[in-house]
Amino acid sequence: MKTGEEVIKWIHGLLQFGVRPGLERMNWLLDKLNHPEENLQIVHVAGTNGKGSTVSFMRHVYEKAGYNVGTFTSPFIERFEERIALNGEPIAEEDLVYCTNKVKAFVEEFVTETGDQPTEFEVITLIAFIYFSERVHTDLVLLEVGLGGRLDSTNVVKPLISVITSIGYDHMHVLGHTLEEIAAEKAGIIKKAGMIVSGVKQEEAKKVIKKMAKAEDAKYYELGEHFTVATTSRSPFDQEIQYSGKGQRTITIQLKGPHQRDNAAVAIQVIERLMDKGFPVNERAIKDGMRSASWIGRFEVIQQNPTIILDGAHNQEGFRALEETLKQHFAGYTCHMVVAMTKEKDVNSLMKPFIREQMHVTFTTFPFPRAASSEELYEPFALMGRDVRAEDDWKKAVLEREIGLDDNSLLIICGSLYFIAEVRKWLMER
Incomplete structure (x- = not known):
């Protein structure tokens, strides 16, 4: 392969092999590649929500402090290469081609020898390891888990x-049907005699994580017990928070909502703990980095006058965070929504709070194999007598909801991150 286009086509061709949790394929391939991951200083980040924002907070702080910071995140919003980045700059085509060709040779050997096939995410993880260890100098790599933790390809x-x-x-x-089961899978990233920072709030999940940390003799730091955070002031465009951990700090962040306040606290706690491991950071870097951190597609104010917000809420916690953020930063505004989701989502439970608040909602769809139709999403609310519509053409849905927006109203476009990526590209071009 000689071009980035060829590489991405080959990688995406692996999607047909699905998601198959397990570390056997990764360990086989890493043996052949001489374990590039062992050359890296890594922060490993799991969680149902908040991984990307927490990584963004940490990246911006460490960059302000002068470190070279690699990030491995998913999914991408604008272009594939952003999943593997150095100091926020996506992997260059030359490096992507080199790393992929190196991985591909061993993937082919693996298929021939075992009859098995690595997954797309496993291959991307290997490409990231090679890039960070061979092609660039990284002081620190912020590595985001893909799915779960215990059997995720990053958990090597x-x-x-x-x-x-x-x-x-x-x-x-994949992960289980109770919070305890899901927590056990995520806590599978805890290592023997390691260190774990947790922002988890549910008591049943905290008990599981704490128990696993104790079993691994890992140092354990929990939001609400070992460090705390509170919002001291807010506006539609930022919030000031008071953090208390190893130090006391008043910090302004532009990411909105109580969930982002908590993500910021987790990030600061990690930064404080890593200071004892040879990663000093001054106060100015912390304050400037936290203030400048952003995360596209997550309650992102993409336009003002009128206000249009993009949010990749796609599960219960994401929609609950969206609801809380709107109440915290946009109380009194008239809200219009355009929503698209994938078929496996329970639209009734996710959207009922917004329908109950008498928001103006249009359900739509988008070109994606697992996308639900607009009628499927609309059906549970068809008889409620509210301003709820179905529109197959998502561009038309957005344009219709824009009509009549004023200074006291806003449009929220939310749902699948794949949908948000499509809309964001169109709005930016427009």
């Missing part, structure tokens, strides 16, 4: 510190 690393941002009901067909 020995990190400086493990992080669990939150626990919620998502991917239950």
Whole structure:
């Protein structure tokens, strides 16, 4: 392969092999590649929601402090290459081609020898390891778990510190149907004699994580017990928070909502704990980095006058966070929504709070194999007598909801991150 286009086509061709949790394929391939992950200083981040925002907070702080920071995140919003980045700059085509060709040779050997096939996410993880260890100099790699934790392809690393941002009901067909089961899968990233920082709030999930940390003799730091955070002031465009951990700090962040306040606290706690491991950071870097952190597609104010917000809420916790953020930052505004989801989502439970608040909602769809139709999403609310519509053409749905917006109203476009990526591209071009 000689071009980035060829590489991405080959990688996406692996999607047909699905999601198959397990570390056997990764360990086989890493043996052949001489374990590039062992050359890296890693922060390993799991969680149902909040992984990307927490990584963004940490990345911006460490960059302000002068570190070279690698990030491995998913999914992408604008282009595939952003999943593997150095200091926020996506992997260059030359590096992507080199790393992929190196991985591809061993993937082909693996298929021939075992008859098995690595998954798309496993291959992307291997590409990231090679890029960070061979092609660039990284002081620190912020490595986001893909799915779960225990059997995720990233869980071959020995990190400086493990992080669990939150626990919620998502991917239950893989991770389990109770919070305890899901927490056990996420807590599988805790390493022997390691360190874990947790932002998890549910008591049943906290008990599981704490028990697993004790079993592994890992140091355990929990939001609400070892460090705390509170919002001291807010506006539609930022919030000031008071953090108390190893230090006391008043910090302004532009990411909105109580969930982002908690993600910020988890990030600061990780930064404080890593100071003892040879990663000093000054106060100015912390304050400037936290203020400048952003995360596209997550309650992102993409336009003002009128206000249009993009939010990748796609599970119970995401929609609950959206509801809380609207109440915290946009109380009194008239809200219009355009929503698209994938078929496996329970639209009734996710959207009922918004329908009950008499928001103006249009359900739509988008070109994606698992996308639900607009009628499927609309059907549970068809007889409620509210301003709820179905529109197959998502561009038309957005344009119709824009009509009549004023200074006291806003449009929220939310649902699947794949949908948000499509809408964001169109709005930016427009």
